[in-house]
Amino acid sequence: MTDSTKTLERLATSDYQYGFVTDIEQETVAPGLNEDVIRLISAKKEEPDWLLEWRLTAFRHWLTQQQPQWARVHYPPIDYQAISYYAAPKQKGDGPKSLDEIDPELRRTYEKLGIPLAEQAILAGVAVDAVFDSVSVATSYKGKLAELGIVFCSFSEAVREHSALVRQYLGSVVPYRDNYYATLNSSVFSDGSFVYIPPGVRCPMELSTYFRINASNTGQFERTLIIAAEGAYVSYLEGCTAPQRDENQLHAAVVELIALDNATIKYSTVQNWYPGDAKGRGGIYNFVTKRGLCKGHDSRISWTQVETGSAITWKYPSCILRGENSVGEFYSVAITRDYQQADTGTKMIHIGKNTRSTIVSKGISAGHGQNAYRGLVKIMPTAENARNHSQCDSLLMGDQCGAHTFPYIEVQNPSAQVAHEASTSKISEDQLFYCRQRGISTENAVSLIVNGFCKEVFKELPMEFAVEAQKLIELKLEGSVG
Amino acid sequence: MLEIRNLYATVEGREILNGIDLIIRPGETHAIMGPNGSGKSTLANVIAGREGYVVTGGEIRFDGKNLLEMDPETRACEGVFLAFQYPVEIPGVANLYFLKAAVNAVRKYRGESPVDAMDFWDLVHERMELVKMDESMLKRSVNEGFSGGEKKRNEVFQMAVLQPRFAVMDETDSGLDIDALKVVADGVNALRNPERGFLVITHYQRLLDYIVPDYVHVLVNGRIARSGGKELALELEQQGYALYNEEPGRARRAA
Numbered sequence: 196m197t198d199s200t201k202t203l204e205r206l207a208t209s210d211y212q213y214g215f216v217t218d219i220e221q222e223t224v225a226p227g228l229n230e231d232v233i234r235l236i237s238a239k240k241e242e243p244d245w246l247l248e249w250r251l252t253a254f255r256h257w258l259t260q261q262q263p264q265w266a267r268v269h270y271p272p273i274d275y276q277a278i279s280y281y282a283a284p285k286q287k288g289d290g291p292k293s294l295d296e297i298d299p300e301l302r303r304t305y306e307k308l309g310i311p312l313a314e315q316a317i318l319a320g321v322a323v324d325a326v327f328d329s330v331s332v333a334t335s336y337k338g339k340l341a342e343l344g345i346v347f348c349s350f351s352e353a354v355r356e357h358s359a360l361v362r363q364y365l366g367s368v369v370p371y372r373d374n375y376y377a378t379l380n381s382s383v384f385s386d387g388s389f390v391y392i393p394p395g396v397r398c399p400m401e402l403s404t405y406f407r408i409n410a411s412n413t414g415q416f417e418r419t420l421i422i423a424a425e426g427a428y429v430s431y432l433e434g435c436t437a438p439q440r441d442e443n444q445l446h447a448a449v450v451e452l453i454a455l456d457n458a459t460i461k462y463s464t465v466q467n468w469y470p471g472d473a474k475g476r477g478g479i480y481n482f483v484t485k486r487g488l489c490k491g492h493d494s495r496i497s498w499t500q501v502e503t504g505s506a507i508t509w510k511y512p513s514c515i516l517r518g519e520n521s522v523g524e525f526y527s528v529a530i531t532r533d534y535q536q537a538d539t540g541t542k543m544i545h546i547g548k549n550t551r552s553t554i555v556s557k558g559i560s561a562g563h564g565q566n567a568y569r570g571l572v573k574i575m576p577t578a579e580n581a582r583n584h585s586q587c588d589s590l591l592m593g594d595q596c597g598a599h600t601f602p603y604i605e606v607q608n609p610s611a612q613v614a615h616e617a618s619t620s621k622i623s624e625d626q627l628f629y630c631r632q633r634g635i636s637t638e639n640a641v642s643l644i645v646n647g648f649c650k651e652v653f654k655e656l657p658m659e660f661a662v663e664a665q666k667l668i669e670l671k672l673e674g675s676v677g
Numbered sequence: 678m679l680e681i682r683n684l685y686a687t688v689e690g691r692e693i694l695n696g697i698d699l700i701i702r703p704g705e706t707h708a709i710m711g712p713n714g715s716g717k718s719t720l721a722n723v724i725a726g727r728e729g730y731v732v733t734g735g736e737i738r739f740d741g742k743n744l745l746e747m748d749p750e751t752r753a754c755e756g757v758f759l760a761f762q763y764p765v766e767i768p769g770v771a772n773l774y775f776l777k778a779a780v781n782a783v784r785k786y787r788g789e790s791p792v793d794a795m796d797f798w799d800l801v802h803e804r805m806e807l808v809k810m811d812e813s814m815l816k817r818s819v820n821e822g823f824s825g826g827e828k829k830r831n832e833v834f835q836m837a838v839l840q841p842r843f844a845v846m847d848e849t850d851s852g853l854d855i856d857a858l859k860v861v862a863d864g865v866n867a868l869r870n871p872e873r874g875f876l877v878i879t880h881y882q883r884l885l886d887y888i889v890p891d892y893v894h895v896l897v898n899g900r901i902a903r904s905g906g907k908e909l910a911l912e913l914e915q916q917g918y919a920l921y922n923e924e925p926g927r928a929r930r931a932a
Contacts, residue, residue, distance in 0.1 A: 624728060626765050626766075628725075628765075630767075632726075633778075633779035633782070634782035634783045635778055635779055635782045637750075643775070643778060647767055650770075
């Protein structure tokens with residue numbers, strides 16, 4: 196084995212830096228799942244009857260379903276009865292009125308992650324709705340957003356305060372019957388974020404939620420709903436890390452986006468959950484359903500994701516392009532190393548006339564990592580003049596890893612133009628030597644080359660997020676350097 | 678500045694260099710000529726420290742330091758530059774960004790602070806003129822989609838910005854038309870000075886019309902078969918390498 200290959204291997208096996216557990220009293224429901232647990236969750240959240248009924252309907256459907264087997268990922272069977280379905284940090288009184296009231300231990304957790312909540316909100320002008328386990332504990336900039344009529348709150352609060360909107364849109368993009376994990380989420384979802392941008396309003400700041408799984412043995416079932424009314428614009432950021440845990444943690448979130456006429460939703464994710472140790476033990480199972488509906492004409496939904504964590508990632512942020520001239524975009528960087536597995540991609544469903552979609556997927560595999568792109572481009576008979584361009588590039592580091600591409604293309608309208616490009620490359624010894632001959636160390640050369648490979652995706656991220664993502668990738672590949 | 682003594686090297690177990698002796702002093706430009714497979718590029722790669730080129734005997738000293746003990750980036754930081762015969766493409770990495778990373782790596786090695794953005798910009802623009810490079814090439818990814826001529830020009834441009842003390846030009850003339858050749862040669866000539874040494878590797882005499890060397894060496898079967906002044910290149914042009922290849926005995930006599 197050459198020196199460069201050794202260095203690559205070493206880089207690819209550096210430790211997870213965010214492995215710590217916050218010591219906070221948890222209010223947790225005993226493990227197990229049945230109708231009583233669902234009633235309890237619903238009661239704790241003081242939900243209206245219709246929502247309880249919706250949860251129960253989903254649960255009854257879930258009982259008839261089987262875990263899907265088609266993804267190119269492997270893991271032992273999950274015991275759903277061993278999971279606790281509700282955990283909330285204990286609060287005195289009715290909950291925090293301001294950031295100052297938040298549990299100091301919790302604040303420290305965010306700070307360790309480099310997310311000083313208050314500072315970030317003030318300095319970066321980002322309104323942060325932090326989700327700690329299952330209940331939202333901080334919401335900032337609410338007043339400023341409220342002046343514009345923007346609603347940005349926890350899902351629970353939305354159920355109480357904006358019940359009509361939630362009832363109208365919940366499950367309208369991802370129905371409770373959609374897939375095994377979405378059905379599970381529909382029955383037991385704990386909390387998440389809700390965003391509503393009224394007609395003609397351009398949200399003046401990036402909306403950001405940091406998710407963090409903390410309670411041991413507690414599944415996380417976030418539910419996020421974002422609605423951009425006619426002519427509205429919003430950019431939403433989601434970033435996550437998780438503390439080190441030895442056992443697997445299930446995460447099955449659902450995100451629904453709805454864009455009405457001329458509306459734009461940009462949804463960016465940086466995902467860095469605990470991937471398990473170097474031997475493949477532990478780590479998060481990340482089974483997420485994310486889907487956006489371009490409901491109105493000239494609407495636009497853009498997904499950008501940087502997936503670096505989790506033991507298993509099973510995730511296909513998708514767009515249903517129903518409105519005429521609507522646009523769907525998917526930009527993805529997925530890194531797998533050690534024994535991480537990722538099966539990720541997108542679905543672009545063209546229904547309306549002149550709909551357009553773009554897919555740019557960059558997969559990086561190192562160590563024993565397995566990375567699969569799975570994408571569907573479907574042009575329905577009604578989608579006159581639909582256009583799609585897909586580009587799937589894979590980068591391999593070392594010779595133990597794998598990259599796989601599964602593009603599915605279904606065209607039912609002859610006027611469609613669909614293009615798919617794919618490439619697989621290795622960081623070559625030649626490239627490394629070229630950099631080193633110019634004085635650049637191997638580690639820096641690797642991060643230079645990888646960042647170059649990811650550039651098309653990074654440029655879609657909001658500026659400060661792009662810097663964060665670049666740092667995260669360097670961390671992933673450089674270990675303690677950062 | 679560069680002393681090569683009795684250098685032996687193998688590639689994939691094959692003996693390529695068989696006892697090379699070569700001394701290059703500051704300000705000198707040496708040309709190495711030779712037929713295909715004589716070990717010209719191997720010599721360049723051994724000097725730069727490329728993996729897979731195994732030194733089995735002899736030594737290389739650079740300003741008295743043992744070059745063979747250094748990894749490639751240290752050699753570069755010490756001031757050894759290789760203009761690649763086949764420059765590598767690095768997609769997504771802007772040429773300018775790459776160059777800045779290289780300049781700062783060298784500065785860090787020397788204990789200097791990162792280059793000032795304005796100073797760097799000025800230097801880059803001044804050096805671009807040397808090789809008549811278009812500004813658009815700064816923004817393009819390193820060598821990606823460059824024509825053969827553009828790649829070679831980019832090598833000379835990088836050299837001009839990095840200002841190494843010693844540069845190896847590995848068949849920089851290959852694949853160049855006469856106009857590109859002149860541009861590249863002008864760039865190299867502009868960088869020649871009393872402190873800087875050059876080792877110009879070429880198969881053809883043509884390049885040496887433009888980069889006039891102080892010494893010419895003929896490399897045959899991994900050994901310097903003959904050394905002389907610039908006139909030796911002309912002689913080779915007329916007689917070819919056949920003399921050396923087919924009759925090694927006579928070649929040795931000629932040396």
